[in-house]
Amino acid sequence: MKLTGISLGSNLGDRVAHLVAGRAAINAIPGTRVTAHSRLYATEPVDVRPEHQSLPFLNACLLVQTTLTPEALAAHLHRIENACGRNRTADPHAPRTLDLDLLFVDDRCIQTPDLTVPHPRWSSRRFVVQPLADLCPDRILPGDPRTVTGVLLSLPDRPVVVLFKPDW
Numbered sequence: 714m715k716l717t718g719i720s721l722g723s724n725l726g727d728r729v730a731h732l733v734a735g736r737a738a739i740n741a742i743p744g745t746r747v748t749a750h751s752r753l754y755a756t757e758p759v760d761v762r763p764e765h766q767s768l769p770f771l772n773a774c775l776l777v778q779t780t781l782t783p784e785a786l787a788a789h790l791h792r793i794e795n796a797c798g799r800n801r802t803a804d805p806h807a808p809r810t811l812d813l814d815l816l817f818v819d820d821r822c823i824q825t826p827d828l829t830v831p832h833p834r835w836s837s838r839r840f841v842v843q844p845l846a847d848l849c850p851d852r853i854l855p856g857d858p859r860t861v862t863g864v865l866l867s868l869p870d871r872p873v874v875v876l877f878k879p880d881w
Contacts, residue, residue: 714778717786718816718849720832720841721773724758724808728771729881731797731811736775738793739813744780745789751775751844753881757872759838760806768808771877774816774844783818787828790815816845822855831855836864843874 719739723731732753740747751774758766779786790813797811816832823830831854835841842865845852850862857864 714780715783715819715821717777717779717783717818718845719775719777719790720812720814720816720835720844721775722756722770722812722840723810724765724768724770725810726798729753729878732771732773733881734797735793735811735813736773738796739775739777739790742779742781742786742789745786746778747775748778749776749848750881751847752876753878754840754844754874755877756840756874758806759840759872761808762804762806765806765808770840772840772844772874773881774841774848776848783815783821783823783830784825784828786818787815814841816841817852817854820855831857837868839865839868839872839874842868 721732721735754772756770756772794811794813799809799811814832816835818830836857846861846865851860853860
């Protein structure tokens with residue numbers, strides 16, 4: 714079993730329902746079990762077009778135990794996003810019903826044309842680091858000598874990330 718971190722985000726429609734559905738779908742992947750989830754955070758959109766600034770995200774993280782390869786798990790995550798109505802466009806920051814990102818897999822470093830683990834921007838995104846700190850504050854991800862809490866403390870206060878719901 715591999716310990717895996719997954720981030721979830723939604724800024725379209727019933728955001729809580731999309732995240733709950735995403736968590737349930739991940740837990741239903743054969744050989745995979747959600748072992749913990751962070752609190753739910755409301756976050757300002759990052760890197761979006763001006764017309765999408767009014768669509769705040771809800772974000773969370775999961776810890777998952779899986780027997781799958783990282784590539785197979787990533788393929789399942791893409792299928793779940795699609796099943797939850799994600800419409801992929803040329804704009805990588807377009808609004809979405811569900812966004813699922815593989816953050817880490819044990820202490821592995823993976824660099825292929827289709828997958829990079831740890832996620833290349835995890836440590837610069839408060840909306841990822843804050844919920845990840847709920848789950849594994851003392852974890853050190855490959856490529857960064859700091860703990861998740863250390864990374865969180867180093868980030869600027871903006872974009873704003875605030876607690877939305879402690880349990881979901």
